[in-house]
Amino acid sequence: MAIRSFTSQLEDSAGRTVDNDAPAGVRQEFIDLAFHIFEQTKRYDDARLFRIIMQSLGLAAAGQPWAGYRHAVGRDINNVEWPRVYDLICRLWPELPSDLQQDYQTGVNRILAAYHIAWDLGEDGELHRVLPLAAQSQVEAAFKELSQPRFAAALTSFREAISAYDDRPQRGRDACKNIFDALESLSKEIFGMPSATFGNVLTEARKRHSIASETISVLQKLYDMANAHFRHGMTTPFTLKPAEVDFVFVSCIAGILLFVRL
Numbered sequence: 657m658a659i660r661s662f663t664s665q666l667e668d669s670a671g672r673t674v675d676n677d678a679p680a681g682v683r684q685e686f687i688d689l690a691f692h693i694f695e696q697t698k699r700y701d702d703a704r705l706f707r708i709i710m711q712s713l714g715l716a717a718a719g720q721p722w723a724g725y726r727h728a729v730g731r732d733i734n735n736v737e738w739p740r741v742y743d744l745i746c747r748l749w750p751e752l753p754s755d756l757q758q759d760y761q762t763g764v765n766r767i768l769a770a771y772h773i774a775w776d777l778g779e780d781g782e783l784h785r786v787l788p789l790a791a792q793s794q795v796e797a798a799f800k801e802l803s804q805p806r807f808a809a810a811l812t813s814f815r816e817a818i819s820a821y822d823d824r825p826q827r828g829r830d831a832c833k834n835i836f837d838a839l840e841s842l843s844k845e846i847f848g849m850p851s852a853t854f855g856n857v858l859t860e861a862r863k864r865h866s867i868a869s870e871t872i873s874v875l876q877k878l879y880d881m882a883n884a885h886f887r888h889g890m891t892t893p894f895t896l897k898p899a900e901v902d903f904v905f906v907s908c909i910a911g912i913l914l915f916v917r918l
Contacts, residue, residue, distance in 0.1 A: 672786045675774035675898070676825060678741035682771050683733045686741070689763045690748060691726055693756055700751070702726070709733075712747045713740055739824045742775065742783055749781030757781070775822070784822050787906075794909045801916045802838070806845055810912075813838035821905055828901040829894040832886040835908040836878075843915045854879050866918055878907055 690709070694700045706725035710717035713736050721728035733741065745764055752760055764777045775783040787795065795818075802811040817834035820827040840854040847857050858876055861867050867875075881904070884891050896904070 671772050672769070672774045674772045675785075676738070678738035678773075679771050680734060682767055682773065683741055684730055685767045685770075686745065686764065687726065687730050687733060689760070689767065693752065693760050693763065694748075696756060697753060699753075708748070708751065709744060712744050742824050745777060746782055749777075775824070782822070783824065785826070791906050791909070794906070794913060798909050798912045798916075801913065802842065807842055807916075810838045810841035810845070813841060814912075817905070817908075821901075826898070826901070828896060828898065829886045831901055832882070832896065832904045835905050836882045836887065839908045839911045839915070842912055846915045846918060854882075867914070871914070875911060878904070878911070 687709075691702065691705065694705045695702075702725040706721070706729055707717045709729050710732065713733065715732055715736075718728065733744075749757065749760070761777050761779065767773075768776060774785055776786050778784045798814065799811075801807070802814050813834045817831050817838060820830035820834060836854075840857075843854060843857045844850055844852050847860055849857055849860065852860075855876075858872050858879070861872055862869065883889060885896055886894055886904075
């Protein structure tokens, strides 16, 4: 999986709150966009695009819909579960020639932004949860730092966290667990403590005066939260709200950058 390729953020991410639905307007505007874009290719006519869409949605494609291909797709897409709509957006990406992918990406993202959808289509053809610009730059910086060979284990957990965070529906516990695992793995590498826990690393950081005591206290609270809510040995079922998942995710990203820059 490639690292997320961020789009231009067509509106403030604070308004992108819809992550459990594909409103009817999104479905219909997307179908209109798809036919418009694919009409510009020489490889696809409406009939072929119709078959791809219908089969991608798990539906049987009629040989000749009585009211036309657009009408049939526009009718049937209203009846599928909401995640299938977003799956379809990604499914059509590789069918497009490279010179039309940007137009498709821009069109999709304008629709998603207009309906306050929590994802944008990236340059990799995948949907990624929209983040504030400051957090977005931190994710990109963390990925760059973790690309060093010695951080391979942390990078694996980081990628898994991104995948869970962006998923539809979001897998909150997996996102939190994996991003914290990335933080712990990196911190152990930085301090040369391969068999340690994150708590052991924090104890060593206090001894070395590597980090301000207040910063260590914050990281300790994050560690306590991880052990209680989403890591192995968790003491309660996973009940963190989406905003809390965002908090854990962004906090761990900040922790990764903190340790790697010591």
